[in-house]
Amino acid sequence: MVRWDISLFGSGGQGIIRGGQILSEAAVLEEGKDATLTIAYGPEQVGGWSRADVVISDEPIDFPLVTKPDVLVAMSQEGLDRSWKEGRVPKKLLIYDSELVNVSKIGGIKMVGLPATKIAEQLGRRVIANIVMLGALSEVTDIVRRESLLNVIRRKFPKALELNERAFMEGVKHAKEGATTV
Amino acid sequence: MTEGLIPPGKYFMQGNVACVEAALIAGCRFFAGYPITPSSEILQWMSYRLPQVGGHFIQMEDEIASIMAVLGASNAGVKSMTATSGPGFSLMQEGIGFGMMTETPCVIVNVQRGGPSTGIPTLVGQGDVMQARWGSHGDYEAIVYAPNNVQEMFDLTIKAFNASEEYRQPVVLLADQVISHMYGSLTVPPHDEIKIVNRKLPCVPPNIPDFKPFDAKYEVPPMALAGMGYRVHVTGLTHDERGYPYYTHEVSTWCVKHLVSKVRNNAKKIWEVEHFMLEDADIVLISYGITSRSSYQAVKIARSEGIKAGMLRLITLWPFPDEIVKKVSEQAKVIVVPEINMGQIIHPVREVAECLVVGLSWAPGAVPTPDVILDTIRYVSR
Numbered sequence: 001m002v003r004w005d006i007s008l009f010g011s012g013g014q015g016i017i018r019g020g021q022i023l024s025e026a027a028v029l030e031e032g033k034d035a036t037l038t039i040a041y042g043p044e045q046v047g048g049w050s051r052a053d054v055v056i057s058d059e060p061i062d063f064p065l066v067t068k069p070d071v072l073v074a075m076s077q078e079g080l081d082r083s084w085k086e087g088r089v090p091k092k093l094l095i096y097d098s099e100l101v102n103v104s105k106i107g108g109i110k111m112v113g114l115p116a117t118k119i120a121e122q123l124g125r126r127v128i129a130n131i132v133m134l135g136a137l138s139e140v141t142d143i144v145r146r147e148s149l150l151n152v153i154r155r156k157f158p159k160a161l162e163l164n165e166r167a168f169m170e171g172v173k174h175a176k177e178g179a180t181t182v
Numbered sequence: 183m184t185e186g187l188i189p190p191g192k193y194f195m196q197g198n199v200a201c202v203e204a205a206l207i208a209g210c211r212f213f214a215g216y217p218i219t220p221s222s223e224i225l226q227w228m229s230y231r232l233p234q235v236g237g238h239f240i241q242m243e244d245e246i247a248s249i250m251a252v253l254g255a256s257n258a259g260v261k262s263m264t265a266t267s268g269p270g271f272s273l274m275q276e277g278i279g280f281g282m283m284t285e286t287p288c289v290i291v292n293v294q295r296g297g298p299s300t301g302i303p304t305l306v307g308q309g310d311v312m313q314a315r316w317g318s319h320g321d322y323e324a325i326v327y328a329p330n331n332v333q334e335m336f337d338l339t340i341k342a343f344n345a346s347e348e349y350r351q352p353v354v355l356l357a358d359q360v361i362s363h364m365y366g367s368l369t370v371p372p373h374d375e376i377k378i379v380n381r382k383l384p385c386v387p388p389n390i391p392d393f394k395p396f397d398a399k400y401e402v403p404p405m406a407l408a409g410m411g412y413r414v415h416v417t418g419l420t421h422d423e424r425g426y427p428y429y430t431h432e433v434s435t436w437c438v439k440h441l442v443s444k445v446r447n448n449a450k451k452i453w454e455v456e457h458f459m460l461e462d463a464d465i466v467l468i469s470y471g472i473t474s475r476s477s478y479q480a481v482k483i484a485r486s487e488g489i490k491a492g493m494l495r496l497i498t499l500w501p502f503p504d505e506i507v508k509k510v511s512e513q514a515k516v517i518v519v520p521e522i523n524m525g526q527i528i529h530p531v532r533e534v535a536e537c538l539v540v541g542l543s544w545a546p547g548a549v550p551t552p553d554v555i556l557d558t559i560r561y562v563s564r
Contacts, residue, residue, distance in 0.1 A: 021194070021365065024194055024365060028194045029194055034366075035194065035367065036364055036365065036366050037366075038364050038365075062475055062478035062482070063478070063479045063551070064360070064364055067551055
């Protein structure tokens, strides 16, 4: 049985939960796997912390919660700090927004940094930073196939198809360049 | 009939949303409620979906009004539902008792959060198990289902409606914050493959003399609806076959025994459990709802360590599947009952178990992880 525990952690408004939905739907609807998504957030509507925990498995999932992720996608400093403070240190991989998250004190795990939010801004829409991150995730892990993620994205955003595909592929490109193992 | 309903297929959906879609397929066309975390998505989604299928939605001033509106709609012949959490469920108890006494079908979803009182609104609990059984005063026999995934939020909502129509009484879907808020995979079967039960209506014309709406010759009397022309008296007072208040021990004996017997006599048909690795198990977890998801994994790890562990998962909490629990206990050395409360379902387990019964009482606010349950399994296996 292959089970992946993935935590996407950032701020409200960054599309953290939507990112978790796309990842889970790619597993369930495109690849016939089982997935669960649980979400947690601070009391603020926008700007507070926001976390999406995804479990993906090729067999039915027993325990649906993430206690210690294999992969952490950190899109805010608070996301990183809270994860470490709560003992939710990733076992395999940290992917982070290199403009927003300072990882100078982190060591001992594989890290991939890319300026996802900046890339999204350059493409004209800050809110698609989550799609950039999913592109990066597809480059450095084999949790789900790239095409599966793209299929879900196409289905979800038919009106902004090209923009989202570009954001995704920018994430792929930067992840290729940005992998740093410490 | 199927217009506006969710089409058959595979989905990735939130538990609360799955519950709404199932209710609509079951035929629910009226919802009255008051928003409360962690059940609010049900109310919200109902307010959007019901008008699309020709139903009606009302946001009420509180939970007491909500349950009474639901009972009223049901007496007019519309399948009805409400959803709430612990504090609202407490307020609804008087109405639930009224529904039991007047034999009014409806479904109440209680998404459990941490209690008592306002407790922890956004975090999980399983503290309403006993309240779901006997929360209202007087004798009745509750029917309560406990889902443990998104698929069961769907399937058991339909079963709850079916049981409420079949036995003419309120039925509770006792979910919890994690199962309700969680997104998971859902398969909606072809609609014509889904079993839907509708209440029986009187087979005599409305104008016959001496019509008895609670005729004792029926285990579950056909329901004369408001507006059909029958002379029906609907009262929470102890009543005779005509529905008229009647204060004697003899009538009370018939009335109360009728209310509990219709469920007790059919308990075996209502019971649903899952046997998980029980064949040779000498340490048996009895688990339900979100806690059972930890139990699966704890059992698997225990097995890998050579401990003969298994789980009996209760899908029907009430009526309590006592004969099944007793049978499992006859081959077990120890039964462990993990629950997110200070010990509730453990009591009926102890009542029938032939072996040692150990509680794993976990305070609300978090799910006991597989490790926590595994530690207990290891401890009792020594």
